[in-house]
Amino acid sequence: MRESLQFILKRIFLLLVTMILVSFLTFLAFELVSGDPARTMLGTEATAEQLSALRQELGLDKPFMVRYIQWLGGFFSGNLGISYIYRQPVWDLIASKLELTLLLSLMSFVLIAVISIPLGIFSYRLTGGFWDWPRTALNQLCMAVPPFFTGILVSWEFGIILRLFTPGDFPSLHADFTRALQHLFFGAVCLSIPRIAMTVRMMRATVISEMNKAYVRTAISRGNDRHSVLTRHVLKNAMVPVVTFLGQTLAELVGAGIVVEQVLGIPGMGRFLVTSISHRDYPVVQAIVVILAFWVVTVGTVADLINQFIDPRLRASGLSGRLGGAAG
Amino acid sequence: MKRKINGYLIAGLIITGIILIAIIVGMFWTPYSPTAMKYGRFQPPSSSHIFGTDNFGRDIFSRVLKGAGTTFSIALSTVVVGALAGTLIGAVTGYFGGLADDILMRLNDAVTAFPSFLLALLVVSLIGPGKKYSVVISLGLVFIPSFARVMRTQYASLRNQNYVTGARLMGVGNARLLFVHLLPNTLRVFLPAFTIGFNNAVLAEASMSFLGIGVTPPDASLGYMLSEAQGMLAAGPWYALFTGLTIVFLVFGVGLIGEGIQMQNREVD
Numbered sequence: 001m002r003e004s005l006q007f008i009l010k011r012i013f014l015l016l017v018t019m020i021l022v023s024f025l026t027f028l029a030f031e032l033v034s035g036d037p038a039r040t041m042l043g044t045e046a047t048a049e050q051l052s053a054l055r056q057e058l059g060l061d062k063p064f065m066v067r068y069i070q071w072l073g074g075f076f077s078g079n080l081g082i083s084y085i086y087r088q089p090v091w092d093l094i095a096s097k098l099e100l101t102l103l104l105s106l107m108s109f110v111l112i113a114v115i116s117i118p119l120g121i122f123s124y125r126l127t128g129g130f131w132d133w134p135r136t137a138l139n140q141l142c143m144a145v146p147p148f149f150t151g152i153l154v155s156w157e158f159g160i161i162l163r164l165f166t167p168g169d170f171p172s173l174h175a176d177f178t179r180a181l182q183h184l185f186f187g188a189v190c191l192s193i194p195r196i197a198m199t200v201r202m203m204r205a206t207v208i209s210e211m212n213k214a215y216v217r218t219a220i221s222r223g224n225d226r227h228s229v230l231t232r233h234v235l236k237n238a239m240v241p242v243v244t245f246l247g248q249t250l251a252e253l254v255g256a257g258i259v260v261e262q263v264l265g266i267p268g269m270g271r272f273l274v275t276s277i278s279h280r281d282y283p284v285v286q287a288i289v290v291i292l293a294f295w296v297v298t299v300g301t302v303a304d305l306i307n308q309f310i311d312p313r314l315r316a317s318g319l320s321g322r323l324g325g326a327a328g
Numbered sequence: 329m330k331r332k333i334n335g336y337l338i339a340g341l342i343i344t345g346i347i348l349i350a351i352i353v354g355m356f357w358t359p360y361s362p363t364a365m366k367y368g369r370f371q372p373p374s375s376s377h378i379f380g381t382d383n384f385g386r387d388i389f390s391r392v393l394k395g396a397g398t399t400f401s402i403a404l405s406t407v408v409v410g411a412l413a414g415t416l417i418g419a420v421t422g423y424f425g426g427l428a429d430d431i432l433m434r435l436n437d438a439v440t441a442f443p444s445f446l447l448a449l450l451v452v453s454l455i456g457p458g459k460k461y462s463v464v465i466s467l468g469l470v471f472i473p474s475f476a477r478v479m480r481t482q483y484a485s486l487r488n489q490n491y492v493t494g495a496r497l498m499g500v501g502n503a504r505l506l507f508v509h510l511l512p513n514t515l516r517v518f519l520p521a522f523t524i525g526f527n528n529a530v531l532a533e534a535s536m537s538f539l540g541i542g543v544t545p546p547d548a549s550l551g552y553m554l555s556e557a558q559g560m561l562a563a564g565p566w567y568a569l570f571t572g573l574t575i576v577f578l579v580f581g582v583g584l585i586g587e588g589i590q591m592q593n594r595e596v597d
Contacts, residue, residue, distance in 0.1 A: 022442075026450075033454050136336060140587060144579035146531050148538050149572035152554065156561045156568070255443035259535045263558065274539045277453040285453055292446055 007308060015301045022293045023075070027068050030286045058082065075290065081283040085276075090287045094269055098291065100173065100184070101268040104261070105253040108188035108195070113246055116196045120203025120242075121230070127208065142197035147256060150190040151263030158186060170266050187260045195249055195256075202245050206238045240311050247303025251296040334595075337588025343581030347574075351400055354393030362390040362548065370564045379570040383560050388567055392574050395548040400578070402463055402543065403529035409468030410529075411522055414475020419506045421476070422483030433480070436473045444470045448532060452541055463542045467532050471525050478521045482514040516593050523586030527579045534575055550575050 038046075038054040055061050059070065074080065080090035126135045155167035165186060171179045210216070211226075211234055219229045258270030269288055276284040360367060360377075365384040373380040379388035421429040439447070451466035483506075486492060495509055536542030537551030544552065550571055557568035 029450075029454055133335070136587065137339075137584075140583040141576070141580055144527070144576045144583055146534060146572075146575060146579075148535060148551075148554065149568075149575065152558050152561065152568045152572065155558075156565055160562050252443045252445075255445035255449075258445070258449075259538060262539055273449065274541060277449060277541055280453070285450075289446070289450055293442060296442060 004308060008305060011301055011305060015297055018297050019294055020072075022297070023072055023290050024068065026286055026289050026293070027071060030282050031064060033282075075287075080287040083276075083281055083284050085279050085281045085284075090284050093284065094272060094288065094291075096173070097267060097269040097272050100266055101254060101257060101261070101270055102295075103173075104184050104187050104191070104257050104266065104268060105250065107184055108191040108253055108257075109246075109250045111188055111192040112195050112199060112249060115192070116199035116203065117242070119196065120200045121207065121235075123200050123204045124207045127204065139197050139201055143194050143201075145194055146259075147190045147194065148259040148263050150193055151187070151260050154186050154190055155264060167263075167265055170264075183264065184266065187257070187264050187266055190263070191253060191257055191260050195253075199242070199245060199249065203238065203242050206241050207234060210234045210238045236310065240307050243303055243307050243310065247299050247306075250303075251299045254292050254295060334588040334592045336584045336591065340581050340584025340586075340588055343577060344585060347396065347578055347581060348400075350393060351397045354390075354397055358387075358390035358393050360387035360390045362386065362394045363546075370560075372564075373566050373570075380564060380566040382557075382564060382567050388570060391548055391553060392550070392571055395550045395553050395571070396574055396578065398543060398547050398549040399530060399533055399537075399551070399575070402460065402533050402549070403526055405464050406467040406529040406533070407471060407522060407525040409464065410471025410525060411475050411518075413468070414472045414477075415479045415511075415518070417472065417476040418479025418481075419483050419510070422480035423487050423502075423506060423510070425484070429480075432476070436476055439473045440477075444528070445532060445535065448536065449541070452536070460543055460547060463533055463536060467529055467536075470532075471529065475521060475525065478517060479514060482517050483510060486510055486513055516589075520586045520590045520593075523582050523589070527582050527586075530575065530579055530582075 038051045038058065038060060042050055042054060052061075059067060062070075071081065078091055080094075082088065083090050083093055086093060123135060123139070126132060158164045159167040165179070165183050170183055173180045207230070211230070216229055216234060219233060220226065254270070257268065258274060260266070261268040261271040262274065269292075273285065273288045276288070363386065365386055367377060367381045367385045367387055369381065369383055369385045371377055371381040371385075377387050377389065379392060382388055382391075417432060421432050448466045448470045451469055452462055455462050455465060487510075492505065492510065495505055500509065533542055533549065534551030534554070537544075537549040538555045540552075540555065542551060543549040553571045554568060554575075557564075557571055560567055
């Protein structure tokens with residue numbers, strides 16, 4: 001028990017280090033490209049006095065490190081800065097959008113986990129038989145369908161023809177929860193199809209390599225049938241890479257979700273990120289990037305911790321050679 | 329010894345070959361002008377316009393040919409940038425090891441921890457969206473770490489092989505050793521990685537152009553065309569359908585090639 005507690009603490013420490021590193025690099029990157037925010041906000045007509053007044057108001061007259069520390073402090077107390085375009089606190093702009101993005105990611109994550117694990121085992125069973133080639137072809141085909149294309153097909157079929165939802169018109173989550181959830185569900189389906197295919201492919205490969213190991217041969221030679229060896233011993237061992245992969249998927253979903261939000265008109269954070277990029281609204285971009293990065297490293301850390309409990313051998317080997325919350 | 333060629337590899341080569349020929353032909357000749365707006369609005373697919381026409385009365389097949397060319401060339405240059413830089417980094421770190429190896433691989437871990445699409449968006453927002461080269465640079469950068477990791481593992485496992493030691497004793501220079509003697513032996517891992525990278529590049533470029541921060545008009549790319557087509561779904565669903573299917577088959581074909589190569593490698597083992 002002490003060992004695993006030590007491991008958890010170590011992992012959380014590394015998580016914090018990674019978060020600070022990521023936020024610093026992001027802050028630095030935007031510092032280098034953003035030019036003079038005061039001029040961006042006030043336009044070219046502004047007088048020198050107006051500019052320096054605004055710089056003072058935004059704290060831009062202070063040195064870089066001071067501003068970074070203030071920004072980071074503000075970040076943890078919910079003050080993410082002021083948008084250049086909307087002149088409003090960034091947090092007020094993104095809070096409700098963050099909710100939608102996380103809900104969309106979680107819904108498609110549940111779909112992926114629930115469908116691809118049994119399907120992965122089924123896919124292993126098909127290996128070698130007549131159904132082997134249709135399985136491979138279908139798998140590759142599903143991986144080739146981009147979520148925004150599925151999104152277009154879904155909004156055509158279910159939105160325009162069957163009128164189950166209105167693609168451009170997203171109901172407020174609090175006003176009409178069921179309809180909003182239904183809308184999100186269509187997005188989650190589009191998002192999960194290629195990822196289910198990837199997880200199934202990965203799971204099948206893991207089960208195959210696990211079934212070729214010596215302990216399986218021993219178990220079978222002692223009279224166990226393949227099926228019970230698979231369900232009782234192999235699956236547990238095969239789950240470790242699958243959990244890592246699913247953790248990585250959950251992290252990737254927030255990025256992949258951006259396009260789906262755009263197609264189905266879900267006013268989530270990804271869509272806001274894209275418009276902020278086109279408007280060069282750097283405080284918003286910076287805040288969203290850091291929030292998503294924190295989400296990614298946290299998910300990676302949780303996946304690693306789950307793996308410690310599935311496979312205690314990993315605890316002894318320490319941090320499996322990975323920095324921060326790298327979910328790879 | 330005659331090696332049996334994998335069926336998936338053949339199927340993939342055929343699909344990709346057909347698309348590639350269409351793209352090359354499309355560079356020099358299209359059935360109609362892809363920009364002329366005179367063929368009648370929203371004509372459904374017919375023998376004269378096999379993919380139909382769009383809201384401006386442009387021939388969609390001609391536009392898809394041009395768009396596929398743009399998408400293909402961007403994806404290819406992106407993955408070449410990523411593969412060249414990644415191979416160089418992987419070769420040096422894997423072969424020599426040491427401090428540079430440690431630092432670069434830790435950096436690599438940190439970068440790959442981040443969702444790649446998000447990273448590409450971040451880079452695009454830093455270098456300015458809406459230009460062809462910014463798509464290539466941002467996606468190329470994002471692809472470097474995965475190639476570096478794959479190639480590093482290869483070089484690290486090959487460096488103590490007898491033929492390498494032999495060549496070194498004969499006084500072969502490092503550069504020649506790395507890229508003339510070792511490189512061909514990494515191909516069996518490099519080629520599948522290249523096909524996967526290419527597919528990711530196609531999908532990422534299409535996503536970015538779809539979002540309006542990748543390729544923008546006058547260059548047509550499949551992603552941008554899909555975002556255009558989305559607004560015309562009710563009047564002309566064939567626009568979205570054929571454009572999307574072109575992306576699907578491009579990725580599917582190359583995916584089968586990668587799968588076939590991997591299977592063939594396994595059979596040889």
